[in-house]
Amino acid sequence: MHPRRSAQEVLLCDLCETVPLQSHCKVCHINLCVNCVNKHLADSSKDHNVVSYVKHIKSTTSYPKCPKHAEKHCELYCEKCGIPFCSTCNSSGKHKGHKISDILEKSGSKTGDLQKDLKELETRIYPQYEKMASDVQTEKAELDTNYEKLTTATDQQGEIVHREVTAIVNQRKSDIAEMKNKHLAALNKNTDEITNRITELRQIIQDLKKILDTNDVSLTSTYKSRNSEFRTLPTKIRATLPSFSPQKINKDQLNEMFGYLSPLSFNTENGETMKSPEAVSSPPVKQLLDEPRLTATIDTGYPPFSVSCLDEEQVWTRGNTKFIKLLNLRSKLLKSIQTKSGNMPRDIALTRDRDLVYTDDRNKTVNLVKNKKIQTVITLQGWGPRNVCNTASDDLLLTMISDDYKQSKVVRYSDFTEKQTIQFDDQGRPLYSSGEHISENRNLDICVTDYGAGAVVVVNQSGKLRFRYTGHPSNTNESFNPVGITTDSHSHILTADYGCHRVHILDQNGQFLRYIHNCELFLPCGLCVDIRDNLFVANYDNTVKKIQYL
CATH class of the missing domain: 2.120.10.30 (TolB, C-terminal domain)
Structure with missing residues (x-):
């Protein structure tokens, strides 16, 4: 109920909103009380046509036909049964003891509620639906952009991971080349040592053959054997070749390293219930007590x-x-x-x-x-x-x-x-x-x-x-x-x-x-x-x- 209405749903003047209405201006389509009629007529910008509100209702309202008595119109309204009925129905006693209203008065008492509902629908509820529809359209319009950002971020991460993998591969290749050079240098040094000993052996063999061919006693008597020296073979470098042990690629670990894409989820939000204009405001947020x-x-x-x-x-x-x-x-x-x-x-x-x-x-x-x-x-x-x-x-x-x-x-x-x-x-x-x-x-x-x-x-x-x-x-x-x-x-x-x-x-x-x-x-x-x-x-x-x- 409107706060300015009585228990009988009295309709109020549209101008002052405090005094019950009595008249209606057919030109301006507003309802007026006795005090506001003169004020309204003082506006000479248009020709006003002020009539009795009851006459206005009667002239604009058509009585519904009675479903039981085709020749009759329903001029009465039963508050208990919530239906209109005609005078013949009333004589039948079916609504005896019920609260009966004039259907025009009932219709008039509803007019304010209809106007109030219309105002709320036009000014508060419908705009909210339009806003929701607009928000959804905006979200759809931004869909390509938002998902393109995800794709770009994935590509960028892929490039970063690829660069890191390439750097690791190049480092391994560099390590292999360095090991190869060290291995070759060690083998060359070993070769030089063996070659020098071979040269010495050849010289000793030639010298022995000359001594045996000349039968020179002085050479024979001064000969000193070096065979014991050469029986110990020179050191031979034996290198253990490096090996590459590729690690088994764990897809889960690779996913974890690359980064995760959170799943798309839909949470259905219950529609917010808008408060009626008369509803009291919600209480303030409670604060934690210093001492429970x-x-x-x-x-x-x-x-x-x-x-x-x-x-x-x-x-x-x-x-x-x-x-x-x-x-x-x-x-x-x-x-x-x-x-x-x-x-x-x-x-x-x-x-x-x-x-x-x-x-x-x-x-x-x-x-x-x-x-x-x-x-x-x-x-x-x-x-x-x-x-x-x-x-x-x-x-x-x-x-x-x-x-x-x-x-x-x-x-x-x-x-x-x-x-x-x-x-x-x-x-x-x-x-x-x-x-x-x-x-x-x-x-x-x-x-x-x-x-x-x-x-x-x-x-x-x-x-x-x-x-x-x-x-x-x-x-x-x-x-x-x-x-x-x-x-x-x-x-x-x-x-x-x-x-x-x-x-x-x-x-x-x-x-x-x-x-x-x-x-x-x-x-x-x-x-x-x-x-x-x-x-x-x-x-x-x-x-x-x-x-x-x-």
């Missing part, structure tokens, strides 16, 4: 490992028993559910309809509690379910581990049917070593605590790794033991650091913002936030702490 405040302590009766908010006053918890408990802020037990198998539940979550979901890692099932009945909705083979969360699209995200405890992955289920599996990064390396608690952020990132790796692993909606958080960089001497995880309305990521009795608050890009560590936390496990961003922390000391941190 403990506002409530709930005694659960067992060490709670998981917690899920039903609302601001009630939370579901699960611990080391077969019972899942619903408790209020005063620790009053409101409901208790025993698992279908009698096993201890592994984790709990709530659907969009606020129905309870729990995982059973012993019999490898996911179960839905609806109307006090438990239904097994997912049964796994070769994998065991761990933790679960509900998404903005009402899907289930499930962490699971293989039966041999060597692999871990995240699986998305839509209507309890497997829709997506997230297990490896772009290089084929496992994303998780032991995926534990899981939460979907407001920007649709999937956040998982990997207790075994001491990390929070965050991927986008398509499963591509965004970042890993391994604790505050300054605390290199402290281990990081992430267990529970949740996100709030500002896309903060909150994770429970089990061993250090605190909660880390990160922004959506993994930047550390602050700790929560002074609110009686003891071995915090599970986390959740309610619609007002109050944090609930499941502590090993049999309590759930409600904390205000914004």
Whole structure:
């Protein structure tokens, strides 16, 4: 309803917008009150034709024919049935006791709404659609340019790699030539030494033959043998030829060296809902408190490992028993559910309809509690379910581990049917070593605590790794033991650091913002936030702490 209208939808003057209208100018097509008629007629730039608004409506409005009485027109309108009807229908008593209006008055009361809708469509909604269409056309027009940049970058990288390979080949050739020259020089030196000894031997042989031919006693008596000297052969250089051992080219390593092309992904963005002109503006962004405040302590009766908010006053918890408990802020037990198998539940979550979901890692099932009945909705083979969360699209995200405890992955289920599996990064390396608690952020990132790796692993909606958080960089001497995880309305990521009795608050890009560590936390496990961003922390000391941190 327009803020200046009464409960009976009184139409107001188009000029002053404060006094009910009584007249209509057929020339200018505006509605006027008594006070504004004279002002309007004072404009002598055109000939005005001001008539009674009722006469104008009657003269421009045609009554609809009654579908039951062809000779009659519908002059009345039933507010309860929402239909026009004629006087004969009225006499039948069918609308007896209903609120009846004159159809012209009803039509008149709707005129303002029609004008307001038309104005919003023309000035606010339609331009947005035109802008969206223009943005898509701009993106299409820039497609060739953007992809040409990728092709150019690939060519440039190829030239760089080719130059590096050519440089390596030339260096190897240079090394081979240098080795060959050294080898040849060594052989030449060895040849010279052997040749010199051969020359000496020839001379000695000639000298001996002369002595034997002359029978000169003096030469014979002075002869000294050098045979022992020549029995030791000269040193012969034996070189080991260099060899080339080509390395087997690993395509994966070559790809990694060359650089990666990120995959083309399409994320469907839900259409933004425009606020009506009368809608109040959204509240300001909340800031982190300098000192978080403990506002409530709930005694659960067992060490709670998981917690899920039903609302601001009630939370579901699960611990080391077969019972899942619903408790209020005063620790009053409101409901208790025993698992279908009698096993201890592994984790709990709530659907969009606020129905309870729990995982059973012993019999490898996911179960839905609806109307006090438990239904097994997912049964796994070769994998065991761990933790679960509900998404903005009402899907289930499930962490699971293989039966041999060597692999871990995240699986998305839509209507309890497997829709997506997230297990490896772009290089084929496992994303998780032991995926534990899981939460979907407001920007649709999937956040998982990997207790075994001491990390929070965050991927986008398509499963591509965004970042890993391994604790505050300054605390290199402290281990990081992430267990529970949740996100709030500002896309903060909150994770429970089990061993250090605190909660880390990160922004959506993994930047550390602050700790929560002074609110009686003891071995915090599970986390959740309610619609007002109050944090609930499941502590090993049999309590759930409600904390205000914004």
